[in-house]
Amino acid sequence: MKPFTEKVIAIIMEIPEGRVMTYGQIARVAGSPRAARQVVRVLHSMSRKYHLPWHRVINSKGEIAIQDEESAMEQQLSLESEGVVVINKVVDLTTYQHRIERK
Template identity: 85%
Template sequence: MKPFTEKVIAIIMEIPEGYVMTYGQIARQAGSPRAARQVVRVLHSMSRKYQLPWHRVINAKGEIALNDETAAIEQQLSLESEGVVVINKHVDLDTYQYNDERK
């Protein structure tokens, strides 16, 4: 496994319940600021294997960005069960964004 992928997995695993991070934020913290799409790929291919809290990752606008309506509803329900308010697939990043900025 590549170091970037390992870092992405570690960062996602550390997102606390009731908080979210963005794809780009995770990419930056993993050392590759322009690799938000790679974060999407890691989530898609490794969420089950590593039991990642995939539902805590949203886009930079604070939106649930899944095209699959069933998965989007699952993500919303998972976030809401942790106390995150989701309105029209949107999460207030000022309130719920986790900021554990790494160097």
């Protein structure tokens, strides 16, 4: 596994319940600020294997970015079950964004 992928997995695992991070934010903390799409790839391919809290990752606008309606609803319900308020598929980043320093 590549070091960037390992860092992304570790960062996602650290997102606490009731908080969110953005794809770009995770890429930045992992040391590759322009690799938001790679974060998406890691989530898509490794969430099951590593039991990642994938639902805590959203886009830079605070939106649930999943196109599939069923999966988007699953993400919203998972966030709401942790106390995150989601309105029209949008999370208020000023309230719920988890911030960590660079590794």
